[in-house]
Each structure stands twice: as structure tokens, then as C-alpha cells.
Amino acid sequence: MTVAVVLLATALVIVxxxxxxxxAGKLAHMDGATYPTALTRAAVAFAAVITLATTAASVFATLLT
Structure with a gap:
């Protein structure tokens, strides 16, 4: 059961x-950014969400242990 919950949470975070x-990429492109710049901004936003989720998971793991 625990493995299923972890996999579902991981899938949700990735989505x-x-x-x-x-x-973020669409907004950057609508703002007049070139495609490479919009792609860079999208990558930064993706990395920020993944980093935030990892940090929150480690804090929760520390608190629950």
C-alpha cells in the first residue's frame, strides 16, 4: 500500500x-520571449516545483519519523 501511495504522489508532483x-513557457512566449528563452523559463519553473516538492517531502518525513 505504501509503494502505491508513493508512486501516485510522485506522478501527481510530476504532472x-x-x-x-x-x-510558464506559454506566458513567457506571449510576453514576447523567443522560443529558447521561453523553454529556459519553463525548465526553471519545472525544476522549482520539483525542488519544492522534494523539500516538502523531506520535511514531512523528518516530522513523521
Whole structure:
């Protein structure tokens, strides 16, 4: 049961990160950024969401242990 919960949570975090990256890239392109710049901003947003999720997971693991 625990493995299933971890896999589902990981999948949810990845989906949210991808949606955030797509939104950031689209907004950057609508703002007049070139495609490479918009892709860079999308990658930074994706990395930020993954980093935030990892940090939150480690804090929760520390508190629950």
C-alpha cells in the first residue's frame, strides 16, 4: 500500500510540475520571449516545483519519523 501511495504522489508532483512548466513557457512566449528563452523559463519553473516538492517531502518525513 505504501509503494502505491508513493508512486501516485510522485506522478501527481510530476504532472503539476509539467503543467507549471507549460504555463510558464506559454506566458513567457506571449510576453514576447523567443522560443529558447521561453523553454529556459519553463525548465526553471519545472525544476522549482520539483525542488519544492522534494523539500516538502523531506520535511514531512523528518516530522513523521
Amino acid at each position: 503539476v510540475a509539467l503543467l507549471t512548466a507549460a504555463g
